[in-house]
Amino acid sequence: MLASYACASFRHPWRAVLVGMVVLAAMLAAIGVIGSSFDSQREIPSTESGDGFDILEAHFEEFGSGLTGSIVFEAEAGARDPRVEAAMSALFEDVRALDDVTLVSPYEPQGFRLVSSAGNAPGTIAYAPITLDPSVDDNESGDIGAEIRALIDDAGLNDTPGLRVEIGGNALAGFDPPEAETIGLAFAIVVLILALGSVVAMGTTVFVAVLGVGAGIGLMILLTNVVQIPDLAPTLGLMIGLGAGIDYALFIVTRYRESRGQGLDAESAAVVALDTAGRSVVFAGMTVVISLLGLSFIGVKFIAGVGLVASVTVAMVVIGSITLLPAVLSLLGDRIDVTRWRGIAVAGLVAVALLGVGFGFRPLLVGLPIALVVAVLGSIRTRRNPLRRPLAPPAPKPLRQTLWYRLSRTVQNRPWSFAIGGAALLLLLASPVLDLRLGFSDEGNLAEDTSARQAYDLLAEGFGPGANGPVLIVAEVDGPADLEVLNRLSGDLNQAPGVAFASPPRPSSDGAAALLLVQPATAPQDVETEALVNALRDEVVPSAVAGSTLRPLVTGAVAADIDFSDYLGGRLIVFFLAVLTLSFLLLMMVFRSLVVPLKAVIMNMLSIGAAYGVMVMVFQWGWGGWLIGVDSGPIEPFIPMMLFAVVFGLSMDYEVFLLSRIKEEYDRTGDPVNSVADGLAVTARVITAAAAIMVVVFLSFVLEDDRVPKVFGLGLATAVFIDATFVRMLIVPSTMELLGARNWWLPGWLDRLLPNLSIEGTRQPAETDG
Template structure:
């Protein structure tokens, strides 16, 4: 199938390229006309914070939306008459704006919000809906209404913070830097300008189509602000990677004597098939995020899956057409002489390295495993949460607002809790009077709780039977003490202090705690599902039970090492300053999202390497020689592909979003570990220990398992005679020749033109 598709693209190369140009332009125009915007929606049905929000929406419509803090600061005083007049005038103007439910002055009525030294005052603006539903124009208009406050005195600052603020993810320059670094890596890997340009052009076309699709989908569903950047990061990395693998196999075919038009279908039916299986594994793993049941996380996965799907489409259609256009000019404009690491009768450095590992597999296996386990140890200290304004980029208004409020009022004021209590029930002097007494008593109980800094007087609804309390924690929103306080209020304090009342703890801080709890609870089920599904796919692909088990365990080690590095840097702060990151909790959705992406990407190299090993094994029946040959044939390209991904992912450290920094760092570490310790040390060591048993599959399963498209259904594995006892020696290299067996066609088969 892939060979036929490649031949079609070769024959009709110019129409295929033209169709891609039209598709990219059309999708771009459609995205401009019908595309949506990006915002964070942390709605979690069935949680206590969502129940609190529902109560507010029903009883306190003016408090149910997300809010924005307006921080007014002046060293000469924010409580002077002229500042008061300017702030009150701005608050009055904001109340008349669309999408604004309420606006409160820091000077009353009610308790004021002026610091003890009089230098800082905080006004609040409450919008009618959640941040995702509030037009950006309305937020900007509310901010502009406070512009005259800056003219009320010398040195007056006005900063903005709160859940209502959202930042669209735009280009940060990191994409261009990642591309420039990828160009250098590809030049070194291929040694020619044209060969370097083909993967880049293919990846850019795919990325353009994929990002337009993401923008279109954002018009129908809510995708988080980090979604487009994460999707671009993954799409660019795998797009270059997949094209690089196919181009490498195509060049190998031409060096073997095939014409370009013969070599392209061969490359697609072998390396292209590996790319297709690996890419589908990535897509399935990412789309499995829908099983978590959290729309915010699922939408991030959907955005990434769209870009990966675009790269697969480009790899099997556009890439063959571009290769056909270049023909035998692919290696023009060389910057170095090409090198062949794997050819008949050739023994290169990768052969010798793999043979060394095979002769003493246990020391290498234990050393590499120990290194990965040590890297993964910080994982057990992971604290899930949502970074607050203190983790916002330096110089942003959110960061400045957070620092002013935290310093002058206390960190808890940057994300107070909202406690609702519904006191419906009979009372001798009426339900309203009873609710007032019970609300006053409950406020006293809440004020006495350890970890509570302040409780504002309760606000009763129009019926006088429901009260809402603003509870200010001692710690910041992302502090572990605040998380413990939320659980303590829900589990212990409120059931005892408000017996018979319906109580809930809400607000953006409580919603973040609920998100972390739900994701933490569902993570084991998600991991089990993705690993199980990948196991089944690899078992069908490689006709083995042992290889999928080995792949799953190694990929789990790679992911664990990446988690450990992320915790050490982004939570503990080790070297965080070098990356421009602020220590804080690990974003609650990051581990599950990282696992989906990393497990899929790890499978890329597993499939590509072991597909080549299996081809060698089907030819010779020698397990040791097949591992040496497979690694020698793929080590250089895997190293180049991994280098491309590392520099692309690493370049996103220049983005100003902490979530994007975290993802880029985690992906870069995992790919680097996977392509070195795992593929070049653990794989040959484990395969040497397993010998021919690595390809064991019970005969009943052999009959039951389906054959993937492109695999020769009738091909049987040769019997490994002698390889099992001499798996670690160079002498096994010619075992296949000594058996006298006829070679089995390689995985995926070759087209008739290639055999002729």
């Protein structure tokens, strides 16, 4: 099938390109008309916090389940100074006038605790909590935040001496599109030129990858109107799609040029490339997509949405690689192997400009106009134009004289030492996973120059760290007797360890419910706060209401985050086993072996475990966190699950590409020893380049301001680096040597039962009518 696709696309390149452009244009037009609707609400079924939010929505409008934020201000003259009160009250009225906004002013009777009375700034810091209507999505909340910022600026409040106003809450901060991926693209340009020896081949690889990622992100934006997709999804989709897209296109282009070097004509080489490397790309992409779609079985729309977006992006880059790439190769012809000095200069200048975008250093953008000038000068056809002079291609080295072949044979000569040593090192890196703590980091991890972080610091200074994450206790009541029980509960709460203060019960306007606000003594992300919530539920609340019919519920954002973490933590093992089992079965069908897929699963678990360990060391323990601008905190509960899905799928890429070539050599020669070294040597250059690109693309995301992209970027980069070094160079050759021909053992009865999913294809072009 892939050979037919390749033939049709190669023979009718403009038709294939036109179809791709029409699809992309239609998608962009639909986005312009429909727009997007991101939603980061974390709803989980059957939890105490969820039941509590139902009561809040029914009886307390200002404490509903919508997105939240705050307006925090500091006044040297005091928050209750008449001039300060007049200015801030006017602002609060303007904010209340906005659609879908509920605000509690510190100057209202119910806001008496919203002005600091102790701590380092008594009476000078105050805040107004904001709750948005549950129908407001992430895009709309960011727009509301921008409107509030405009109201503050128009009133000139931050220009008033002695007054400082900040907007708290990520929801009101809005979403900034990532720019760090351009750093990865800049590095990819350089590595691809070195690996391929051709600027045109580099450009082809990047063009197809970027087009596929663009289509994936466009489709994702449209899907936000149909399913719940959080605002972090575009960043993750871009990160995964860009890395995978460049890898997939690189493998196919490399196999195409290899076939051309063996004397095949362009069309036949394209057919061979799609029928061999293309099969591996489809299988690798299918593994990634299956792993990501497995997130939908967790039962949380938030998680399922992210998995859907990432899988759609990967699927689009796969489709682009096997349909559009042959057309581009046809249009380029022999030029794909020609590199002129103008191409080197233009590529280098474009890379410099991309670095300028990624690092925010605008002077480097001058590289773009200079690149345009160089391209124009290089197009002038004169015999003495140095920019048009082609570079001599590097002389190929015999396969068994390469460094990679010699390395493989060295490892194979001492297999036990390298197998045990490599596994021990990965287990050591993975050991911090035993201390993994799931939870949500708070806004104290944001960049210090953001308004949300400054609002967080002001609240902590004026009210204590727990003010950034109060706990709510809500109950439906029936008469004064129930209120008396809640009064007793308030007294017990104020005596409980870890509680800064607890308010008296506040009845709802309809008298059918009552609410207590509990402020922990510690920050929302602290382990002590989690222990407090559990103690309230297990000990304090049950003890205070014993003998009554009341059922107070511990809820609020902090409690909901803890419930969310517990829910996902309880499903990690089941999800891991499901993905591992499915991947094992797929690899068994592809490689017709029981041993190879079992080793692949074990080795990928080692690399994933090591990536988790590094993640814990940096983000939870804080080792070296200052280098990337993060403080220590818990690991977001959805990250291990999503990292597992992504990393396991991506790590299978190199396993598939490497083992498919080893299997190809073994089937051709029957030599279990040299087939390993030959397969490693023939794939080494392209896998090393692909891994280097992916590592830098992922690492570039640690430069983003948000913590979540940093965690994903470092985790993915670590796993890919380990796969491409310790696993591929040490563990694979050593274990393959130890097992010899037994690597490819499969019982006959099982071989007859399994469907054949061959990804080796054929080394010669098949006859096709296109």
